[in-house]
Amino acid sequence: MPQDPMDFEWSFWIEWGRERVLWLLAGHLLVSQVSRLLVEKYKPWCLMVYGMTACWLLLGIKGFAVILLHATISFAVAQFQLSLLTWLCSLILLSTLRIPAVEEAKRKWYNTENEYYLLLFTVSVRCLFCTSFSLEYCWHGPAQKSSHSFLWMLAYVFYYPMFHNGPLMNFDEFSKQMRRQEAFSLKTNLSILIVGIIRIFFWWCLAELMIHLMYIHALYSSAPPLEAASYWALGGLALAQVLFFYVKYLVLYGVPALLLQMDGLKPPALPCCVSLMHSFTKMWRSFDVGLHRFLVR
Secondary structure, eight states: OOOOTTOHHHHHHHHHIIIIIHHHHHHHHHHHHHHHHHOGGGHHHHHHHHHHHHHHHHHHHHHHHHHHHHHHHHHHHHTTOOHHHHHHHHHHHHHGGGOHHHHHHHHTTSSSHHHHHHHHHHHHHHHHHHHHHHHHHHHSOGGGGGGGOHHHHHHHHTOGGGTTTOOOOOHHHHHHHHHOOOOOOHHHHHHHHHHHHHHHHHHHHHHHHHHHHTOHHHHHTOHHHHHHSOHHHHHHHHHHHHHHHHHHHHHHHHHHHHHHHHTTOOOOOOOOOGGGOSOGGGHHHHHSHHHHHHHHO
16 A cells, blocks of 8 residues: 655655665664673764764765864854854854755755755754754853863764754763763663564554555645545544654654663653643643753753
C-alpha cells in the first residue's frame, strides 16, 4: 500500500536514515563503547573526532567548513561576554541561510536538493548549540572559563547523535556529564540497547502504519474533503495529525536519546503524549524538553 507522501519531514529523515545516518550513528556507538572501555578519560575527544569525520563524510568539506566557521565566529563573539551580542550573532548567522546568493552557492555544492536541505537542517540546529555554549560562557566567571574552551565547544557542537535534528542539551549539562567517569558495564549497556531498539522499532512501526493507512497530511492538502467534512471529523483529523507528530518525534528523538544513554549521558525527556494535555499552552514545555530548558535558562 502506498504511503502518504505529504509529510516531508518523516520522508526526509527516513530516507537519510536508511541511506547513511543510521550507519554513522552505529559507528558513533562503536567508537563510544570502545573509548569507554579502553580510554574513558579521552572519550569526549574520540567522539569529537568521530563527529567531525561523520560531518565531513555526509556534508562534504564545504558543509563541514560552514559549521566550523559558525562555531569559530560564535566563540569569538562570546569572548566579549555580552548575552545580547551573542543572540545578535546567532540571528545574523541564521539569517545568512536565507540570503539568495548564499543559498544558490550552497545548492551548487550538492547534486540533490535533499543534500542541500540536510545542510540547512544541520546548520540551523548547530546554531542553537553554538548559542548555548556562548551564553554559558557569558554567564560563568573567570574561574570556570577553563571548562569552556574552544576544544570543548567543538566536542559539544560535533557530538553526532544530536548533530542533525537534536534534541537540544545545554552545554553545562553536556560537559558535566561527559566529564563524569563511571564504571563501564557491557552487560548493562547491552540490555539498555536491546530494550531501546525494541521500543524505537515499535514506535517506527506505529508511525509507518499511520502514514500508510490514515493519509492525514494528504487530506489536509486537499480542500474538497475538508469542506465536506463535519466539525467532528475535522476535530478528529486535527487530533490524528498531532498524534502522528508525537509518534514521529518519539522515533526522531528516541534514537539519539538511546545513544546518549549508551554514552553515559542523561538525555532530555522524550515528548509527552499530546492526548494527556488539556491545554496547548503547555505543549512546547513538555514536548521538546531540551529546547524549553534552553529558552528559560
